[in-house]
Amino acid sequence: MPDSLKAPSVKAALARFRRSHEFWLLAVILVLCAGLGAANPQFLTMQNLFDLLTSYAFVGILALGLLVVLIAGGIDISFTATASVAQYVALVIANAYGANWFSLFAMAIGTGVALGAVNALFVQKLRIPSIIVSVATLNIFYGLLIFVTGGKYIYSLPDWFATGIFWFEFDWGPTSSYGVNLQILILGIGFLVTWLLLNRTNIGRQVYAMGGNPDAAQRLGFHTFRLNMLVYCYMGAMAGAASLVQAQLAQSVAPTVLVGKELDVVAAVVLGGASLAGGVGTVLGTFLGLALLAVLQNGLILLGVSSYWSPLFVGLVILISVSVTAWSQRERRARRVRA
Amino acid sequence: MNRRETLRLMGGATAMSVAGLPRLSWADTPKEMVTVVKIAGIPWFNALEKGIQKGAKDFSINASMVGPANVDPAQQVKLLEDLIAKKVAVIGLVPLDVKVCEPVLKRAQAAGIKIITHEGPEQEGRDWNVELIDxxxxxxxxxxxxxxxxxxxxxxxxxxxxxxxxxxxxxxxxxxxxxxxxxxxxxxxxxxxxxxxxxxxxxxxxxxxxxxxxxxxxxxxxxxxxxxxxxxxxxxxxxxxxxxxxxxxxxxxxxxxxxxxxxxxxxxWNPTDAGYAMVAVASLVLNGKPITDGVEVPGLGKASVDVAGKQIKVDKIMRINKETVDGLIAGGL
The missing domain is CATH 3.40.50.2300 (Response regulator)
Incomplete structure (x- = not known):
């Protein structure tokens, strides 16, 4: 449910939060962080926080796009291919004709929006289940990209792009300095815009309503086509922005590396409480889902856990955190029945 | 190697200069060799194809390359079946899945077709596996x-x-x-x-x-x-x-x-060399030359051969450092 329907008093809001999926997720993350911090002092440092935000910006930005699609009752897994195409198009043009930050992002996001519109057209006009449409378009976008580019990497990027940005720099130790880089900036903007869209606009409320009950939404006179178009184009725009963030971090454009990372993104969003059935999901939940995955991967290495064991631990913690939520909800239902 | 890696490994192709190569001449029409690779159209295998084409010219074998459009062992099997039907003399293979390819390769061998693999040290149903590195x-x-x-x-x-x-x-x-x-x-x-x-x-x-x-x-x-x-x-x-x-x-x-x-x-290692080596070994096999340890693979030098294990290895490790990097890039890598 959108936050705008929140009860007015702070106390009631807190009580509501206490019962929410996000609360339990936050609890799991805090326990995990406390444990990891005690085990390795390197974990609870600003340096590690900035490193984590930077490394997970790509997955996080995509997760925000996917969150909106899931809330609207659809699903899109073609975003990795969309990102690969957007990245390639934007940086090839930037290399050939020159560009600046604004035009570069405009090109990547524009490409993403165009590909998102293709998804929306098929989903809405032909009523094909969105998962099938996006499996197909994933292969089509990716196939075309590989066909046209021959799978060739781009290593020479414009200097200003390779250098990136570095705001509010501060020194950390004798050799390192940290600041707000491109990854963190775009991730922050992504969270802000998505939160505003879902919680502070009429469109956001319509997206929740449509995802919760598409038939009712249509009968109420919602423009479901426009809404779906907006949702899939938003996913595409996020994929475009994320693709540049990733290219800047990796200092190269590699058409083949992004496809295959869909599940990381889906995991973060679903772990954050979004429902694959539509109508449910929050920006805070997505952030926490992402944080849980990031902290886990990072923490396991800092603890010196063998790589052979880490998938097991990742799976276990996901299962535990989802179980805790499910358990708390079951208890609540049981209490309600008793009462 | 999986698809991602092979895709990633390569940029272009380079034709290694091969000096003093003996020209093998054939009285009859050139025999046909088709090499099935993991996936068509990616740089790594484009480079490998250049080696195959060079080998085709040097050894007068009608050698070519095909590959599935995406990384799918079943598609490789289908391509292999087509080649059996076509009755080629030699099949080259860079296998995706050694288990999946095994039965069809055995059928090919039964039909008298020679099988040369690359990156397939565990592939059953082959005559030789060629590697450029140990x-x-x-x-x-x-x-x-x-x-x-x-x-x-x-x-x-x-x-x-x-x-x-x-x-x-x-x-x-x-x-x-x-x-x-x-x-x-x-x-x-x-x-x-x-x-x-x-x-x-x-x-x-x-x-x-x-x-x-x-x-x-x-x-x-x-x-x-x-x-x-x-x-x-x-x-x-x-x-x-x-x-x-x-x-x-x-x-x-x-x-x-x-x-x-x-x-x-x-x-x-250099994929162009790998493609060339596959054709070179095919030519040795077709000419009925005995392949034993220390055999001279034309154009690539002496090979260490494990006859029982059907492995041919040519030591061709490519070192990339400040001195060599520009030359290698100029060569298309």
């Missing part, structure tokens, strides 16, 4: 190089593409065993890390590893993006004086990091 040697050479930079002592870690990528782990096993035997003062501080197929994953892993093991002095990366990601992270933290990076890389991709002395040296 897996053990490839791992050892890279460890040797890392040890040289570390002065034979200190902590290091190893990256592989995935914990189950066969070749990467074979190289890693060999490298670690070599270190234990020859450099007892060096220490592998953690089990090998996966993710070396992706730049951002290995970059993230390196950031974490640097924090977890503050005394780290070396990173050995198998999987061509491992050293790149590690190099990015090391450069970012300005630790290049302290941490040496050695591993499998692509020249054009690694150039900047090699010139800045962050990646100390890179290692690879």
């Amino acid at each position: 897996s053990v040697r490839f791992g050892e050479v890279q460890m040797e190089r890392l040890a040289k930079d570390m002065g034979g002592k200190g902590e290091y870690v190893v990256y592989v593409g995935t914990l189950t990528t066969p070749l990467h782990n074979k190289w890693a096993d060999a490298a670690i065993a070599y270190q234990k035997k020859n450099f007892p003062d060096m220490k592998l501080v953690a089990d090998r890390f996966p993710g070396a197929d992706e730049i951002d994953t290995s970059q993230r892993t390196t950031q974490d590893v640097i924090k977890a093991y503050p005394n780290l002095a070396g990173i050995l990366g198998f999987g061509s993006n491992g050293p790149i990601g590690a190099g990015n992270a090391v450069r970012q933290q300005r630790l290049q004086k302290k941490i040496a990076i050695v591993g499998t890389v692509l020249p054009s991709q690694a150039k900047a990091l090699i010139n800045d002395d962050i990646i100390r040296e890179g290692f690879l």
Whole structure:
């Protein structure tokens, strides 16, 4: 449910939060962080926080796009291919004709929006289940990209792009300095815009309503086509922005590396409480889902856990955190029945 | 090698100059050889195809290359079946899945077709498998190089593409065993890390590893993006004086990091040579030449041959360093 329907008093809001999926997720993350911090002092440092935000910006930005699609009752897994195409198009043009930050992002996001519109057209006009449409378009976008580019990497990027940005720099130790880089900036903007869209606009409320009950939404006179178009184009725009963030971090454009990372993104969003059935999901939940995955991967290495064991631990913690939520909800239902 | 890695490994193609090559002439029409690769249209196999074409010319074999549109063992089988129906003389194969390909290869052999594989040391139903590197040697050479930079002592870690990528782990096993035997003062501080197929994953892993093991002095990366990601992270933290990076890389991709002395040296083999070697071996087989240890593979030099194991290995490790990198890039790699 959108936050705008929140009860007015702070106390009631807190009580509501206490019962929410996000609360339990936050609890799991805090326990995990406390444990990891005690085990390795390197974990609870600003340096590690900035490193984590930077490394997970790509997955996080995509997760925000996917969150909106899931809330609207659809699903899109073609975003990795969309990102690969957007990245390639934007940086090839930037290399050939020159560009600046604004035009570069405009090109990547524009490409993403165009590909998102293709998804929306098929989903809405032909009523094909969105998962099938996006499996197909994933292969089509990716196939075309590989066909046209021959799978060739781009290593020479414009200097200003390779250098990136570095705001509010501060020194950390004798050799390192940290600041707000491109990854963190775009991730922050992504969270802000998505939160505003879902919680502070009429469109956001319509997206929740449509995802919760598409038939009712249509009968109420919602423009479901426009809404779906907006949702899939938003996913595409996020994929475009994320693709540049990733290219800047990796200092190269590699058409083949992004496809295959869909599940990381889906995991973060679903772990954050979004429902694959539509109508449910929050920006805070997505952030926490992402944080849980990031902290886990990072923490396991800092603890010196063998790589052979880490998938097991990742799976276990996901299962535990989802179980805790499910358990708390079951208890609540049981209490309600008793009462 | 899986698709991602092969896709990633290559940029273009280079034709190695082959001096003093004896021209083999055929009285009858040239025999046909078709090589089935993992996937068509990616740089690595485009480079391999150039080698096949050169081999076709040098050995007067009607050699060509085909591959599925995506990485799918079933499609490889279908291509192989077509070739049996076409009655070619030799089938070359870079197998995706050795189990899936086995029955159809046995049918091909029963039909009198010779089978030459590459990257298929475990493939049943073949006449010969051709490799340009010895897996053990490839791992050892890279460890040797890392040890040289570390002065034979200190902590290091190893990256592989995935914990189950066969070749990467074979190289890693060999490298670690070599270190234990020859450099007892060096220490592998953690089990090998996966993710070396992706730049951002290995970059993230390196950031974490640097924090977890503050005394780290070396990173050995198998999987061509491992050293790149590690190099990015090391450069970012300005630790290049302290941490040496050695591993499998692509020249054009690694150039900047090699010139800045962050990646100390890179290692690879040349896919064009591999394609050429497959045709060369096919020509030996078709001519009925005995293949024994030390046999001269035309254009590539002496090969070590394991007759019982049906393996032919030509030692063609390509070293990528400040001196060689520009030449290799100019050659299209």
